[in-house]
Amino acid sequence: MNDLIKAIEPAPNPNIPPLRPGDQVSVHVKIVEGGRERIQEFKGTVLAVHNNGAGSTFTVRRIASNGIGVERTFLFTSPRIEKVVVERHSKVRRARLYYLRSRTGKSARLKQKFD
């Protein structure tokens, strides 16, 4: 890509470690609520990592109350992310874990990977 564009593109947020699909993560997002800023945690599984230079994103899926799945996609360059904590890695065999969407309960579990 053009070097002139690279020069003005934002750098990746240094508080985001390298992520893999299947990682259990906790994303600490800054949100503005009633005029003041606070940190909100978003805990879930990384479904996909989309590599696209400064437009790279990762998608996190969590199961909210009543078993409703919630997915959020974050930019790796986003300054609104305070930090990302990787809680555990999983043994997965594909890059996009979209099959988890159609699964609930026990079948939606992933085997932990120790390394």
Place this chain on the structure above:
Amino acid sequence: MFKGLIGKKIGMTQIFDEQGAAIPVTVIEAGPCYVTQVRLPDRDGYSAVQLGYQEVKPKRLTAGELGHLKRNGLNLPPLRFLREFRVKTPEVNEGDKVTVEVFSVGERVDVIGTSKGRGFQGGVKRYHFRGGPKTHGQSDRHRAPGSRSSGTTPGRVYKGSRGPGHMGNQRVTAQNLKVVLVDAERNLIGVCGSVPGPRGGLVMIREARKQKR
């Protein structure tokens, strides 16, 4: 102050504002431009500023083009592109240098370029005709334009009716774009939103004509 620039579209990316919201940015490498001629109503019948952009080897220009840049003690480098900007009062002198610093962040600009050529296209792509039904026994009517006008009266198609034909490769103006980035060191200017033309295409930047005052 005269505000206008000629540049080259570099491409699009996104940057973040102070609130952390992502804004789409088109990056344009613009200037340094030189005022190659000032058009005056008395002499030329209209007033405008002619700018030149992109230095090239002298042998790339014709003798006439070189002479235009070297006339009357004017000593400008050989410039590849010359474009005129219509202004009410040209507040510049011939030979002046214009850089991206004439624009500042937050200003509104119009960006003029040549849209990407799309060749001969049908009515569906060119004018968003709806095309025919996809089912109910239709054959060969899926992207057909349908009727273009009335029948026996007037017995012809009015001029200017929309239909298939050449699309793109036309002068297009993107109006009222916000300047979000000015980099004097690298001669870069960034505007919010998209800009006509391919990457590497020539674009003209001027002050927005239809601004909220």
